[in-house]
Amino acid sequence: MKTNSTLFKLLAVILLHFFVSMSSYSQNLLGNSNFNNGNSMWALSGMNVEVNAESVYGGSNSSNRVAEVDALVGLRQKVEVTAGKTYRFDFKASRRTRGSVPAVVGIRVKITGSNSNIEYVNTTRTYNNTAFSYSAETGSFSLVSGSVDNAVIIEISGYNNSSSHGVIVDDVELSAVSASSLPVQWISFIAERKGNNTLLSWKTSSEINNAFFIVERSMNGANFDSIGLVSANTFKTYSYNDNNAQPGSNYYRLKQVDIDGKFSYSKILMIKTVNNGEELKVFPSVANQHINLSLNLASNSRVTIQLVDAGGRVVLSTRKELVAGFNQQTMDVANLNAGSYYLQVISGDGVLNKTKSFVKIN
Structure with a gap:
C-alpha cells in the first residue's frame, strides 16, 4: 500500500507540472496560420491571396504550404482580442529565390483596431537573401483597458516592390502574452504640456537587448508618424521634447526596438496643445x-x-x-x-x- 501511495503522489506531481507547463503557452488566435488550408481565413475584404508549396518559390520543402506577398497578393485576417491585454505576433519570411525576383523585396505589417482604426502596428521588413532562408520576425502591442476594439485586422502587404515576385511568409501567429515576458518592462509613460510643446517622459524597470525608442505622433490617434529617436541607456530613464506639437489633440506612443530588430509598442497618450496662431x-x-x-x-x-x-x-x-x-x-x-x-x-x-x-x- 505504501508503494502505491508513493506512485500516486509521483503521478500527481507529474500531472501538475504538465498542466502548469501547458498553461504557460498561449493559444494562437489566428486561423490557418500555416496555410495548410490554402487561402482560407486570409482573404478578408477581397484580399487576393496566393498559396503554394514552398518549393514553387525556391524552398526545398514540397509539402510545406506557404503564402507569397508582393504587389498583387497579400494577407488579411480579422481576429478577436480583449481590451487591457498584450499580444505578440510572430511569423517567418524569406525573399523568393525562384523566378525573376527584385534584389530587395519587402512587406508591410499592419495591425489595426476594427472599431477605432488605431494602427497598433505599422512596420516594414525587407529581404535580400540569395538562398531561400527564413528570418524569424516578432513584435508586440497592447490594448488599453476600456479600448473599444474587440477585434483587430492583421494585414501583410507588399512594400518597396512593384513586381509579382516578392516575399514568402509562413507560420503567422498572434497570441496573448504576459507583459512581464516582453524585453522591456514599462514603469511609466507620461506626457506634459509645456507651452506649445509636449514633454514626454518614461521609465523602465528592466531591459533585455534594448537598442532604442522611436517616438511616434498622430493627430487622429490612428495614423502615426515617427518624430524622434532616443537611444537606450543604463539609467532606464528617458525624455523627449516635441517642439513641433500641433494645435489640438496630439497622440503619442513609443516603439521600443531590440538590437535584433524585434519591437514592441507602449500605450498611447493624448495631450491637447493650444492654438499657436499659424494659419x-x-x-x-x-x-x-x-x-x-x-x-x-x-x-x-x-x-x-x-x-x-x-x-x-x-x-x-x-x-x-x-x-x-x-x-x-x-x-x-x-x-x-x-x-x-x-x-x-x-x-x-x-x-x-x-x-x-x-x-x-x-
Whole structure:
C-alpha cells in the first residue's frame, strides 16, 4: 500500500507540472496560420491571396504550404482580442529565390483596431537573401483597458516592390502574452504640456537587448508618424521634447526596438496643445503614406484642398466644409509618385489662402 501511495503522489506531481507547463503557452488566435488550408481565413475584404508549396518559390520543402506577398497578393485576417491585454505576433519570411525576383523585396505589417482604426502596428521588413532562408520576425502591442476594439485586422502587404515576385511568409501567429515576458518592462509613460510643446517622459524597470525608442505622433490617434529617436541607456530613464506639437489633440506612443530588430509598442497618450496662431501647417514634411494639415479659419468656410506636383499639375483635389477656428485633416498620399509637392488651400471665392510644400517618398 505504501508503494502505491508513493506512485500516486509521483503521478500527481507529474500531472501538475504538465498542466502548469501547458498553461504557460498561449493559444494562437489566428486561423490557418500555416496555410495548410490554402487561402482560407486570409482573404478578408477581397484580399487576393496566393498559396503554394514552398518549393514553387525556391524552398526545398514540397509539402510545406506557404503564402507569397508582393504587389498583387497579400494577407488579411480579422481576429478577436480583449481590451487591457498584450499580444505578440510572430511569423517567418524569406525573399523568393525562384523566378525573376527584385534584389530587395519587402512587406508591410499592419495591425489595426476594427472599431477605432488605431494602427497598433505599422512596420516594414525587407529581404535580400540569395538562398531561400527564413528570418524569424516578432513584435508586440497592447490594448488599453476600456479600448473599444474587440477585434483587430492583421494585414501583410507588399512594400518597396512593384513586381509579382516578392516575399514568402509562413507560420503567422498572434497570441496573448504576459507583459512581464516582453524585453522591456514599462514603469511609466507620461506626457506634459509645456507651452506649445509636449514633454514626454518614461521609465523602465528592466531591459533585455534594448537598442532604442522611436517616438511616434498622430493627430487622429490612428495614423502615426515617427518624430524622434532616443537611444537606450543604463539609467532606464528617458525624455523627449516635441517642439513641433500641433494645435489640438496630439497622440503619442513609443516603439521600443531590440538590437535584433524585434519591437514592441507602449500605450498611447493624448495631450491637447493650444492654438499657436499659424494659419496652415503640413506635416510630416517627408511623407510615405499620408500627410496631415492644420488650418485656422476666421469663419465657417467651404475650401478646396489641392495637391500640386513640381510640374504644376493638380494630382488631387477635394472640397471640405470647415469651421471657424482650428481644423485638422488627413490626406492619403500613398499612391503618389515620389517627388516634391505643394498643398494649396483655396477659399470659396477662389482666392488662394496658403501654400505649403512636402516631399513624397516610396
